[in-house]
Amino acid sequence: MQIFYAxxxxxxxxxxxxxxxxxxxxxxxMTKGADVRLIDGKGNLYAGVISNPDQNKCIIYITGKIKDxxxxxxxxxxxxxxxxxxxxxxxxxxxxxxxxIDEITPLIxxxxxxxxxxxxxVNNLIISAMKQSLKATKTILNEPGSFKDFxxxxxxxIRMIAHCSELNKRSKVSDVxxxxxxxxxxxxxxxxxxxxxxxxxxxxxxxxxxxxPSRLRTETAGVAACHSIYFINQ
Numbered sequence: 001m002q003i004f005y006a007x008x009x010x011x012x013x014x015x016x017x018x019x020x021x022x023x024x025x026x027x028x029x030m031t032k033g034a035d036v037r038l039i040d041g042k043g044n045l046y047a048g049v050i051s052n053p054d055q056n057k058c059i060i061y062i063t064g065k066i067k068d069x070x071x072x073x074x075x076x077x078x079x080x081x082x083x084x085x086x087x088x089x090x091x092x093x094x095x096x097x098x099x100x101i102d103e104i105t106p107l108i109x110x111x112x113x114x115x116x117x118x119x120x121x122v123n124n125l126i127i128s129a130m131k132q133s134l135k136a137t138k139t140i141l142n143e144p145g146s147f148k149d150f151x152x153x154x155x156x157x158i159r160m161i162a163h164c165s166e167l168n169k170r171s172k173v174s175d176v177x178x179x180x181x182x183x184x185x186x187x188x189x190x191x192x193x194x195x196x197x198x199x200x201x202x203x204x205x206x207x208x209x210x211x212x213p214s215r216l217r218t219e220t221a222g223v224a225a226c227h228s229i230y231f232i233n234q
Contacts, residue, residue, distance in 0.1 A: 002028060003131040004060075006038040007138075009046065014038060014060045021058035024050070036060055039130065041138030045069035069136040073180040075157065076229050077103040079150055080222045081189035084113040092219035093122055096226040097129035097139050106144035111191030115144055147197055150186075151204045157182025161206040162225055163193045168202070170210040173228040180233065185209075185225045190218060 002024065006014050016024060024030050032053050038046040038060065045066045052059035078101060083089045093104065108115045119141065126139050158181050160173065177183055186193070186201060193201075202208060211224045 002030070003037045003039060003134060005041065005127050005131060006046070006060075007041050009038060009040050009044075009062075012062050013051065014046075014048070014062060016058045016060065018056050022055050024058050025053050025055040038062075039069075039134075039136045041127075041130070041136070043068050043071060043137045045134075045136045066136075070134075071137070072100060072233065074229070074233055075102040075182040076100070076226065077105070077155070077157070077182075077184045078187060078222055078225060079105040079107040079145075079184070080187040081109050081112045081218060082106045082114055082117050082144065083190065083218055086114075086118065088217070088219045089117065090122065090125055092222040093125050094129045095223045097126050097135065098133040099223070099226045099230050100135070101139055101226050102137070103140040103142065105142040105150060107147055107150060107186065107188075108144055109147045109189050110194045110197060111189045113189065113191075117144060119143070147186075147193075148200070151201050151206065155184045157184050159184045159201075159204075159206040160209045160225075161186040161193065161198060161201040162209050162211055162221055163188055163198055164210075164215055165192065165195065165198060167195065168198055168208050170208045173209050173211065173225070174232055176207045176209055177229065177232060183229050185229075187218060187222045187225060 004020050032050050034050045036048050046062050047064035048060040048062045051061040106117050158177050211221055
């Protein structure tokens, strides 16, 4: 079943944009009456059929709607340092969206080597991963922000900072996090968080955690954290 992103859907019909229309008609060779599915990024899944197979503006007739499709009982927000290699950061984006994540904040830390991200490209990756994994709610991508500003926000949920320093006691995620609770997890850059950053986060109520005995790359740690929360909630 083909899935298409329709952020501004309303009424009984929806016109796909030129890019999606061309993919549907010319590449997939779908014809009038074929079944399709639409997601709006707001939690709704729509059933539809092709009523006008125009490769420039394909019209979908809406036949059904499921509200809050596969809505989770928790929210996961990961604040993670951008990476010098943007492809590695984009890999984290893709895999975390497929697993299930609600919000991502690029976190600018003391050891962050390359603070910028390509927001448009990353949002396109989010949409693609959302369609691939049949998610109806679009992951929020925030603008990059400083570590200090982030930990001083009024964040609702269980707050954790995943780091590699052996100077601070760290717990397993499962010992800190409880099922169906909202979670906020900080993931540091290649050089890890600085000692001052760890101390500052702990003073703001973040619990130090580890993600197992292996020393993980930033993007792998982000996916591991995402999967840990997913697994606990199953």
